[in-house]
Amino acid sequence: MNAELIAVGTELLLGEIANTDGQFISRCLSELGINLYYHTVVGDNPARLASVLKQAAGRSDLVITTGGLGPTYDDLTKEVIAETMGKKLVLHEPSLKRLKEHMEKFGRTMTKNNEKQAWLPEGCIVLDNDWGTAPGAIVEGEGCTVIMLPGPPRECEPMMLYRVMPYLQEREKGVILSQTVRIFGMGESAVENRLAELMKSATNPTVAPYAKEGEVLIRVTARAETKEEAEELIAPMLDRLHQELGHAIYGTDVASMEKALVEALAQKGMTLATAESCTGGLVSQKITSVPGASAVFYGGVVSYADGVKEDVLSVPLKVLAKHGAVSEPVAAYMARGVCRITGSDIGIGITGIAGPSGGSEEKPVGLVYVGLCVKGAVMVRKLNLGGIGRDRDMIRHLAALNAMHMVLEYCRK
């Protein structure tokens, strides 16, 4: 099956957003082994959309559109698709009911605009949207199927995963199964160099690494007739990866570092608290984004000002004065202090220079100390996270990953 994507939205052509829906859907189709030949982005202009759609339907078996399903006058994707495929728009009562219930629940008035979202091409398969208001739809035409999805990524992505993928899996024969190994502390090219031969020779399963904000993910994908067969193909490859990269792998099919950490803490029966300066709450925010984090996470202190380090975390004033806020002893005092005031088993203390200003020759932007306190014993790690292309956000993100990884390593020792 050959596919192509059409993203509809003037905001993409103005550069206000990147086409991340396109990336997400591409990855999904690649997993299913569906060949994707084109992405096209077109504005909220019915004539240009119609011509793009017509060309796509003429050369591809499957066209997925994103965007233009909303309630406003410039949301025209559905109308253009219906017209191009020779279908009428009809009112879909269950969708209207869902919309009305949604509006009532939030005390909003149902307008004519909103009702527009419940009109769908006749005979289509309706894709309920549990993540927003506009339903999606699958329109099966002669020679080409068009699937329309809403544009906002937080609607588009789950709609693709939970509505479209099962439909496509049923149409395609066999299964495709992927497992992702997550790596920390090793760069993408180092991983690629190590795996170069393996990547070239492996065909089923395939092995593909990609970098993701300070981490490297390796996706192992197998094609087989059944799920069990696919799993049997994947298992030896995972063993092989563990042999090659074991020390750097922190999880397989785990959603994130914070998820792995919350699970590891729960397994070890230990609790954590954080004391953050340069990361400003990023670590605690990441950890508490995991549902159920409350079982292992007590909380933390964002000691941005030195006064808070001193008064709340009991970092001695003379240590701050002698070594500066960004220093090994301060990281240690912060970790110990937050254990003391929260009563947690483990404490992390993070202090550093996230930039863009505040760096010096002695203490450059990107210098970060992470202290780890476990039942009174403290160790501190010094990190140099600066460099070309490492902005404030990236340095904070890497500091947070490093801190969480230190705790994870401890839990698994």
Place this chain on the structure above:
Amino acid sequence: MNAELIAVGTELLLGEIANTDGQFISRCLSELGINLYYHTVVGDNPARLASVLKQAAGRSDLVITTGGLGPTYDDLTKEVIAETMGKKLVLHEPSLKRLKEHMEKFGRTMTKNNEKQAWLPEGCIVLDNDWGTAPGAIVEGEGCTVIMLPGPPRECEPMMLYRVMPYLQEREKGVILSQTVRIFGMGESAVENRLAELMKSATNPTVAPYAKEGEVLIRVTARAETKEEAEELIAPMLDRLHQELGHAIYGTDVASMEKALVEALAQKGMTLATAESCTGGLVSQKITSVPGASAVFYGGVVSYADGVKEDVLSVPLKVLAKHGAVSEPVAAYMARGVCRITGSDIGIGITGIAGPSGGSEEKPVGLVYVGLCVKGAVMVRKLNLGGIGRDRDMIRHLAALNAMHMVLEYCRK
């Protein structure tokens, strides 16, 4: 001038990367007032690239390609462009010299593959690449100019800024100017209903709203011969928007709520601290993502466990027992407590149920209390942030926005 972009690279079609080059170039063209009608992504396949390129050259005055200029066998953009435009590739000696110097500098050997990068379409304008090895080029054809840029963003972006923009600025007359008004507390369709007539009738400047994770942005864009004239066109429209939506506008051309908040606090000369439960540090993380936040932000406490609310923030045990952690009095005590321990002028206390579990009929997922303490006086706002598509992340994000907006409102009173 009408333009379109073509990105070349199978990695885009596999979803390994998003087309951020496309976004960057779109923004640049929008600034110049060049109409961009299409983005196309195509793989490293000469036949499909040639057909896409031919179509683009037939309908647009300007085509910018990204990717496929590298040294490897599947980098074919240049070859296809030359053929489509009826030009021969010729060796560009100065580029060969640059390449050789570059290779020597890094102790690498010049291969035949590498030399390939110095072959360029005859008669083109060569764009020196100071950020990588492959030069770009401008090929002026009859009716259509094709500009080719390297794919890696850290090469593509400066090449666009410092090589292509000056060329286009010279060709284009006039400027385009945009200003963005940011709105909080009003949904996209409500904004559109209010502005429906204005949006339809406005042509220069144009008025276009779009939703962005809990906020609505309205972009006002004017075209004129000079920047001053464009500003004169925009000013009365901004006044008009303030008349229509004044209460809901929190900033014009400000990057984010947290940026607006840091500026407002600095202007008022007041300091802030946060006490967060359900948001788990998200508010402090957002605020400290703004460079220079340390001037107004002391820090905060993430009181995820009730013990931390009690011990660190002095929320009385009997209040927790009587009203529960998610309650009006607890939000008030948290806000007051964090002011006390940090010495800040303003304190925020946030407690709520972010889900997915933990909700009840009386206290559903999405119920959030935000307490605001200003020099001892406290007020609490009750929010219902749950609903379709509102997952844990979204509820936390909305709670953080609401809390920051409360402080911003206070600062501006």
